[in-house]
Amino acid sequence: MKLKSLAIMALGALALTGCGKQQGGESAGPKIQRMKLACDASFENIMDQEIDVFEYSYSNKKRQAYVVPYYLPQQQCFDSLLNESSGVRTIVAARKLTADERLRLKNHKRNPREQRIAVDAIALIVNNENPQDVISMQEVRDILSGKVTSWHDMWPTKLDSIRLVFDQNGSSLVQFMRDSINGGEPIKAKAYAENSSREVFEAVSRRPNALGVIGVSWITTDMNGAVISREEMRERSAANDTTSLGFSDKIKVLAVSGDESIDAYKPYQAYIFDGRYPLYRSIYMITTGVGGSFNNAFYAFVTGMQGQKVIQMTGVLPATVQPRMVNVSVSGE
DSSP: OHHHHHHHHHHOGGGGGSOOOOOOOSSSSOEEEEEEEEEEGGGHHHHHHHHHHHHHHHOOSSEEEEEEEEEEOHHHHHHHHHOGGGOEEEEEESSOOOHHHHHHHHHTTOOOEEEEEEEEEEEEEEOTTOOOOEEEHHHHHHHHHTSOOBGGGTSSOSOOBOEEEESSTTOHHHHHIIIIISTTOOOOSOEEEOSSHHHHHHHHHHOTTEEEEEEGGGTBGGGSSOOOOHHHHHHHHHSSSOOOOOBOTTSEEOEEEOTTOSSEEOOOHHHHHTTOSOOEEEEEEEEOOOTTSHHHHHHHHHHSHHHHHHHHHTTSEESSSOOOOOOOOOTTO
């Protein structure tokens, strides 16, 4: 499952102009249906699960479904959707279409639909050797603005400079922290960009002074190296209840307090739902696929009940499924 995604990531945006039209051979065997999906790279863990369950559920003796994902910086996803020759008709991103983007699509007789599919918590993670357990939103802003540069400015510790770690240059996480948290001002912290969210997780687990910014799906125990078959994932998503989630013990997840709260909370689904966890953003699926198309079928799956339950199993808050508390396996608690 992951090898397919890693191979596709290596192709990058150039591969978007390759072939990807739906195919239906007249020879014996199931009809092959393919579609391209351009997805913000920070949501790779979520969409990998959606794709696996959808392909397993949608395929039968008469048809074989393939969703080909491209995990890219957010703006490249929108560029791919706007470029009709790319073959991309569906994207997943952390924002809606702008009025100008919507007009450009309609001028080419493409009618976009968009729906919020989830609310993603942005987790702040540190090395297990870091004694700090909580952080306030004001301290987060002070780190981003460069006012606070050392761990000992906030907590009694021998750790010195704060090494802020993001997934990649131009990512939606960088944009969110800059625009929504730092008031649109440039980030002045000592910041480093890795090549993926997975590498952020690994960098923090190795570096005692690192502060990682990462989507919550990357740190849940169910998504951290667990091997789950497509059939089992489908059964879980079809059930009334989903599995309990905890956080990986390879790193420590900081509890964050809001500006008007003295209590700090970790990014559990219930705290995302009621707003007590302050770092969150919406995830949108946008498609120009027409009714009856393969793109429309995938859009309907992700926005429907089963697709929403798949999202719930990743630790992200689904848009339409009720939140739940989770079991915790966090180091230091």
